Amino acid sequence: MASVSRWRAVTPAGRALRLGTAFWLSVAWIALLVFLGVFEDVLPIRDADARGIRTGEVERFEGPGWNAWFGGGPQGEDQLARVVAGIRPALTLGLVVTALAALVGGALGVTAGYARGRIDAVTTAAIDIALAFPALVLLIAVRSTFGNSLLVFIAIFTITSIPPYARIVRGATLALAEREFVDAARSMGASTRRILLKELAPNLVLPVLSFAAIGFAVVILTEGALAFLGLSIDQVTWGALIAEGTGEIRNHPHVALVPATVMFMTILAFNLVGDGLRELTAPRTVATVRRLEVEGDRVAPVGEPVLHVHDLRTTLHTPAGPVHAVDGVGFDLSAGEALGIVGESGSGKTMVLRSIVGAFPLAGVTRAGTVDVCGVDMLRAPRAVVQHTLGTCVGMVSQNPLTALNPTRRIEAQIVEPMVVHGGLDRKAARSRALELMQHVGIPAPERRLREYPHQLSGGMRQRVTIAIALANRPQVLLADEPTTALDVTVQNQILELLGRLRREERMAMVLVTHDLAVVHGFTDRVAIMYAGQIVEQGPTEEIFSNPRHQYTIALMGSIPDLDLPSHSRLKTIVGSPPSLTDLPPGCRFAERCRFADERCRAEAPPATGPARHGYRCWHPGVEPPVEVGRGR
């Protein structure tokens, strides 16, 4: 989904602003704790050790109120003062342990992940052993020998926290070291030290910080649990306060509840911050609207096309604003007819197919216009009817056959299932049809192949299998999204021939979406050229190739290397890049890159013109001598 990546290009700062209220509330809570912890001594708070039974300021088990906001403790202590006094040990323990463990674990992890081989094997084994070691036993043993000072706790917590950090950093480093920028740095003569510090480390900061925030919470939680067992530090801690208060939980619940609430909120805050940071490392495209909507009314087709698309408008609601991915697309296909939709990344060609079947990469989408498949209104019919139509009338072939197939299921199960679920066949009939289909798509030794798993087949064979699955219920419409892009040229040729043969034999209507003009040549009856969400030109394939009218079509054809031209021929290029789909220009969408563009092109959107069979949206249609195309790829 090239079009998705197009609007993911948001700056980290921009993304940070959208981390959400929960994240920023958590940050505010942590900031408040830090403030109280640092200025504890100068703030107008009572002494945490002062007992009300001596000073008379606070009653024993006094309820929360104006005198003592969080109430009084068993000896008349001010609970607010004690909770605030607990901040320092909690934050110190968390911060020091997390920082030390992250640094040491991070260094170990980076070294292991980058060096690989023996160093990695030894480190990984050590991590595994360390993770299996019972930390609590270590703690009790060390505590009985060295006492229960904060320092001892920091040491023990750090040692037991290092392995998880080492493990997570090692994993991240392994993934990063695969990336080509590391090879590029090596080729430039960068030393190992430089690669580790300058290339890898900066990319590990965010994942480690996100893990550390959650690690921080774990440290505080563990301290609380230990305090409950009477194993904690020799200071006022939240855990100790909770332990003390639980004895009086019936009569004076506030004594335990106040420190428990503060601890709970702190742990929650650190977890939310960790989640937020993780979101920054792997930004997901989140929809701002969480529903699929349909607008406008259906426009009935003229005649009886099996696929009728009229004025289709698909808008994706993203954080960057509404993306007009498909904007007024229309075409009709009769039985046996093939349409090629050609465009570059971000042109909306794949989104047209997604809009037909109603499958989107994110949740917030509005569709308007008409999509009829086999006479069913795919935008407005009940869900069950749409599902049934998709299962029986539509076959889909996608770009990557490996991800289209379920890796854990045998080929046979994957072909049989749609026939049983939607086609109404029993298992036996479905099995024999599966065998027939495998032969039909040219798979040698089909009985054996049916028993195999997807990974046992080559890329070309896998694509044949997805085609067999698509054909299972004798669809009237076949939607193929870049079906040969992931394949080698000799295999591509075989798959295109196969699709052409099946279309003729089964009289299917076919939509072939591709970035490669040469692929539609000879394999489709008509071609639609898409640019920035619109079909800018549509007509019979031969005519589009021999007499392209839209300046984008002409420029696109000119930029393809031509096999018939001598080597080192200068290529014609299109300057610049397509407009953003969130901020479309008022006039012609290609104007900015077009060498014929004038004032009108920039101001006024060109309407669809030309004869019905060959329409285009261009104020200055080309009348240049035909460009030879189709020698590429």
Next chain:
Amino acid sequence: MAGSGGVALRDDAVLVVRDLVVELRGPGGAVVHAVSGLSFDLRQGETLGLVGESGCGKTTTARALMQLVPVTSGVVELHGEELTRARGEQLRLLRRSMQMIFQDPVSSLNPSRRTRDILREGLDIWGEGVGSFGEARIGEITEAVGLSPEVGGRRPHELSGGQCQRICIARALVMDPEVLILDEPVSALDVSVQAQILNLLADVKDRFGLTMVFISHDLAVVKNVSDRVLVMYLGKACELAGPDDLYREPRHPYTRALLASIPGHRLDLPPAAELISGELPSPLDPPSGCRFRTRCPRASEICADEEPRLRAVAEGHYVACHHA
């Protein structure tokens, strides 16, 4: 096909690859025969196109030239200096004269660094004053690759694929390399951007006197950029010729099949289905003799018994086939 032999090597080459063998460790200790006895060379200012389908060993060859994968045997020489034997500081110095451009321009750039710092990388590594480095050179190259100054403050994910590939090319050129190795440099780009980058490569090649190894699966692209084309199959060389010769008169059965598979081509060839059959054999256990024989319509007994050596069939046109 698919043969070995150094018959096509010339005396005045800058970069020489002789009997290159790369065997990689596969799962369970199996040996992947990625490159098996490949020889070719490049003259100053020449562009060699390496074509073949996935699994033919073209990317492994590129990585072996850069010493990014361990070479099992054979020699890579730059100006008579053996890269394959170089270690440590010596390798670091030699590598400087060879730079590589990768397929995925976005993944080739460190996501956490700004363009400005990425372009300065060579300078940071080698220090000011080494070779022809310097801030002035960075400026000159940034302009030569068509990057506007305002991209300097941006990070890779804020830029388009075309812009990222321009940055990769600029970063390599700052090193003042003699040889540029390009591994599918335009495959991840849109057609209109591909044309921009191909023209740019032609410009910088002239301007900076570069020698290039250009790897691609796209035969039309390879024809456009190359002075000589080497067709590979399953780790071996099939055919080596000038682009116009090769596309006009392909001799090797695999070259013919490859060209006949191009959609919409107008070459004088039978349908692809008559020229190639079956599936690519596993590089874990390649066929004996000619590696293409299992899919070749002309294969005979000798093809299984004896590996065809690369031989001249015309001036500058070499084929490794018993029947061509």
